[in-house]
Amino acid sequence: MKFITTNSYERLSELAAEYIAAQVILKPESVLGLATGSSPVGIYKCLTEKFRKGNLDFSKTVSINLDEYVGLDGSHEQSYRYFMQENLFDHVFFKPENTFVPNGCAEDLAAECREYDARVRRFGGIDLQLLGIGFDGHIGFNEPDDHFTAETHVVDLLPSTIEANSRFFSSIDEVPKQAITMGMGSIMNARKILLIANGQKKKEVLMEAMNGNITPRLPASILQLHRDVTVIFSEE
Ligand code: F6R
Numbered sequence: 001m002k003f004i005t006t007n008s009y010e011r012l013s014e015l016a017a018e019y020i021a022a023q024v025i026l027k028p029e030s031v032l033g034l035a036t037g038s039s040p041v042g043i044y045k046c047l048t049e050k051f052r053k054g055n056l057d058f059s060k061t062v063s064i065n066l067d068e069y070v071g072l073d074g075s076h077e078q079s080y081r082y083f084m085q086e087n088l089f090d091h092v093f094f095k096p097e098n099t100f101v102p103n104g105c106a107e108d109l110a111a112e113c114r115e116y117d118a119r120v121r122r123f124g125g126i127d128l129q130l131l132g133i134g135f136d137g138h139i140g141f142n143e144p145d146d147h148f149t150a151e152t153h154v155v156d157l158l159p160s161t162i163e164a165n166s167r168f169f170s171s172i173d174e175v176p177k178q179a180i181t182m183g184m185g186s187i188m189n190a191r192k193i194l195l196i197a198n199g200q201k202k203k204e205v206l207m208e209a210m211n212g213n214i215t216p217r218l219p220a221s222i223l224q225l226h227r228d229v230t231v232i233f234s235e236e
Contacts, residue, residue: 001210001223002230009198012234013042016130016196019230020047021056023128023192028060031120033129033182033190034088035066035140036080039198040130044087051092058094062123064116066131066140066187068104069176070154078168079104102152102180113152113180120186129190133197136160137205137218141181148216150185154178184222193229195220199236206233 006012020043023030034040050056065080074081081101089099100119106112120126131139136158142149143158156178157165166172187193197206209220210231216222223229 003210004230004232006232006234008236009042009234012196012198012232013046016040016043016194016232017046017050019194020128020130021050024056024058024061027127028057029062030127031062031064031123031125033066033126033187034063034084035130035132036083036087037132039132039196041087043130043196044091047088048091056092058092061094062098063089063094063100064120064123064126064182064186065099065101067179067181068102070104070109070178070180071176073105074101078174102182104176104180109154109180113154116152116180116182117186120182120189126186126190128192128194129187131187131193131195131220131223133195133202133206133209133220134161135164135201135205137209137220139187139195139220139223140183141179142184142187142219144217144219146216148219148222149183151183152180152186153183155181184219188222188226190226191228193223193226195223195229195231197231197233199234203233203235206231 068080072079103112136144141155162175166175169175214221214224
């Protein structure tokens with residue numbers, strides 16, 4: 001595991017964007033596993049900047065996002081599809097048919113989950129998976145549990161996650177109670193993993209995940225079993 005500490009969110013964003021850009025330049029048809037949340041916003045800005053300068057081409061790149069709220073369609077401002085359009089896909093050229101976010105409004109959620117894993121397999125797996133980490137140690141929406149789940153699945157969000165994410169909604173009651181999340185199988189099968197964590201408040205859970213016991217009670221701890229993880233942490 002490679003651990004990089006920076007002193008600003010800007011630097012974290014630049015370094016992570018360089019890492020992703022290098023992956024796409026070396027393999028234009030890369031499959032990127034992308035994340036939402038507040039942490040990657042700066043990375044997507046840096047990638048957009050590189051694209052505008054003509055230094056990055058995503059026209060052959062595939063992106064497969066980690067997760068989506070159940071019950072929000074892509075036109076909802078708090079859906080993760082909407083987030084990806086706003087923060088990246090509307091600014092750089094990805095072929096629309098090459099960007100994937102789980103469909104949280106699918107009639108048959110179990111079938112949607114199965115199809116999501118099958119899609120990852122059809123594309124030959126993920127080349128580079130970008131991850132944030134929740135205060136409870138979740139990655140994607142794999143919440144603390146008594147077992148790890150390999151497949152994409154529907155998860156009941158924990159009250160702490162609902163509360164943490166309520167900052168994006170006008171009231172906590174509007175936060176969906178469930179999400180579809182990629183499971184640990186697709187995440188851990190990614191060839192490379194880039195984990196970002198911003199701010200002192202994330203330090204404790206990050207250190208425990210990297211150095212403590214591997215346990216589904218702290219889902220990110222499973223990353224200790226992966227052979228190519230880069231962590232970028234900003235102390236700011
Ligand atoms: C988002 C996701 C989540 C976030 C995590 C951290 O797609 O999968 O695991 O990465 O909740 O969120 P922020 O970056 O808002 O602190």
